Amino acid sequence: MVATPLQSTLTWEKLPDDFVLPNDPVDNINQPALAAALTESLQLAQRLPETAFTATNYGICATLNQKFVIKAPDWVYVPEITVPRSDVVRSYTPHLQGAIPTLVLEFLSDTEGGEYSSKASYPPGKFFFYEQIVQVPNYSIFDPDAGRLELYRFDDQKRYTLQTPNADGRFWIPEMHLFLGVWQGMREGRDGYWLRWWDQSENLLLWGGELVEQERQRAEQESRRAEQESQRAEQERQRAERLMAQLRAAGLEPES
Incomplete structure (x- = not known):
């Protein structure tokens, strides 16, 4: 069960321009390629509206008990921003600068429990941050080596529930009107597992x-x-x- 912080105050504030963002390197060379592949097919299929954006290793911000909390997911889809794009170059604050992200993706890393961390104390774990603080509707964890994909959806109990894929092993993302699933093959010299999109008619976005x-x-x-x-x-x-x-x-x- 996910813990709940006691007497916590959650606000949505713009990150100061002089705030030093974490500059953690990505885990391996494959992660940027995996993220870029997701965005590319959305763009080419005209599934990325002008007010939406995707980002990789990019700060999603909240303020908990007057302390900034920043997580940098491996890939995120934000359906709409309400400010100029120049305001969200460094980071993004939901509610203040636009909508809650529709989907956050984390690629499984060697950090023990990192993607599954429900730690509520400061700084909160990733799972807790996306579920209880930002309340992202869809949180997904992908293991590129094993080709295993998990999707958690925010339910009526305000908790993440692990979803069951369809017969093809894909997950329906209703907010995007797309399926997300695993595909195996070659791209950019990498022969392995990739995340791909399929439309409602099960057509692959190329x-x-x-x-x-x-x-x-x-x-x-x-x-x-x-x-x-x-x-x-x-x-x-x-x-x-x-x-x-x-x-x-x-x-x-x-x-x-």
Whole structure:
């Protein structure tokens, strides 16, 4: 059970410009690529509105008992901001600068209990922060090595409930009208597990390279179709010429 801090005061304040943000490095080289892949397919499918944004290793802020609490998820989707983008370059404060993030993703790390930490005392753990402080509707933990994906949804009891994937192993994110799931294959020289989006009709949202390949195959099919049509036309012309030659040999003059 998630603990609740006693006599806590939660406010939403802008991070001072001179506040020194944590500069922790990412766990490994794969994490930025995994995050970029998620954003790329949303952009190409026009599923990223102008007022929305995604970010990687980026500060989400709250103020608990007059102390700033900042978590930098591996990937986050914010559906709408209500301030100029220049105001959220360094960090983002929900309620004050826009909507609560729809989805926060953490890639499983070597830090023991980090993504699952329900520590309520300052500084609170990640799980507690997303669930009890920000109340993000969807919190997901992904193990890139094992290809294991977990999704927790904020329920009516104001707690995270572990969700059961569909028959294809995917999770429906109703706020985004998309499925989130695991895909195995090659991208940017990495052959492994990736997180991908599928629409309501189970169509995969493609990456740029896949769209280029899809267009190349379509062009090749069109070229083959045009070549086949040309061959058929030539065969028809040759057949007509043979027929006219046969009629002339029989003493008949074909009509023009």
